[in-house]
Amino acid sequence: MMDWDAIMAVANHLPFAPTYKGVAAASFVFFGFTPLSVMNRLLTADMKWRGLWILPILGMFTLLASFFIPIGYHGTEAIENYVYPWTTTSDSLEMEYGLIERAIFIFSSLYLNLSMLYAIVAWHVALEWFKGGFSKKRHVNPDQTERPLLIKIICGVFVILVFMYVKLLNEQQFFEFGAFVHEWNFGIEAVLVALLIYIGWGRKAA
Template structure:
């Protein structure tokens, strides 16, 4: 079962390309992005280890279940609503950013809301399924797309057109103090552990997540490649001129495999699956947080048939996506992305502190019950 946890780690590390993480780091390449990445490797690994260890102390329980059982009702309700807001916004940002990318590189004259409609419809259908179905669908989609995406990343690293001098110049700024925004952006690559907030329900009692050294290994690779490869292709100065950095970078590569020549087309096709996977997971998680706000909430990871409430909540998410698309533009979207990255970082650290407190509270409660349970047979 622990393999499903690593699926989340890998797809979140890959999806950072679509969330303006490389763009944010590139904007700070001379004023702290490199040192921020170095700190993010340590900080992200520590938070990932701590979060997974804490969730394993609550087997078959999601974060909403833990909060509802151990915190006052008003406090649990507040945290659930705040968490759902972050998860909803994550799905909206990925769907909007990817839809805008498709329009720019495939057909600039296309109606901007047409592909957005297709993406939101697929996201609504996927996110409304039960938790176990979402996990199985994620496994299939990731096993199909991840190997090809990783192959493209390795092709980029070993590309003869990659300018290693530009990479060395940028890496020389590692002694520059990190900027806060770039640190928040860099730590997102390690954030796959956050999906345990709901999918921890599917981990049975006694589950051990082994080989957690995979987290810093894979995520550090994704982080370094997503930042340094565009610089190697476009130069230390020219790289800042692009908004969709990795789409332009993919279009700078070619393949000689039959009819496949431009890497951009297969790259965007693969990221269609990855973006839908991300939207499905984030909206499903947000839906579970919202459902946990109901007084008579009963968690069920295998609910069938799909309840109407699932459809209604996710259709609401789709409506919010269209409202965001109408309101935003490129500049506003960049600011919202940076705001979300900062808010997510604070949320991750707060979750570690909160879960540590709840573990201590649970341990203390169990110890206080042991004497009374032991004295019962004697009486």
């Protein structure tokens, strides 16, 4: 059952300044603009943008729900004892008249599919960056089907590093490394945005 007092207790901390680690972890959800460095070739001038105003509203409701619902179900003290709060929360949800009794089956399927989608996009963007960095051509053809040997070697190195990462690190080290990546990623993304703004202003001035 939802505990609204727990939700209000957490919401009362809004006036207090967060830590850098908390800001870095929370800002990760807003870094979806990074793939646009590669996917922007799909954006054309004749695209229709009507109705996009509803996306920030839906996104805000989704973020608030994903943050406050586990706290409402488990309380402010018990929630910190769970490694994956939403997995535990979905396991406690029951659909009495549904074809699937427990909500964890739906949540797990959606979570795995979204994780796989993010991994595919992240690897594709990284590969395209490497292609642009090592290419001698000024403009890289995005529709090129043949991949040079160097790209295949880079992909092979990525695969080896992933297997080494899984084999050599335990769960605690996973979280420590993830926190480290979030902290550094926040600074790098901030510098990247500032650089793009500076380049945009320079073009307007020219």
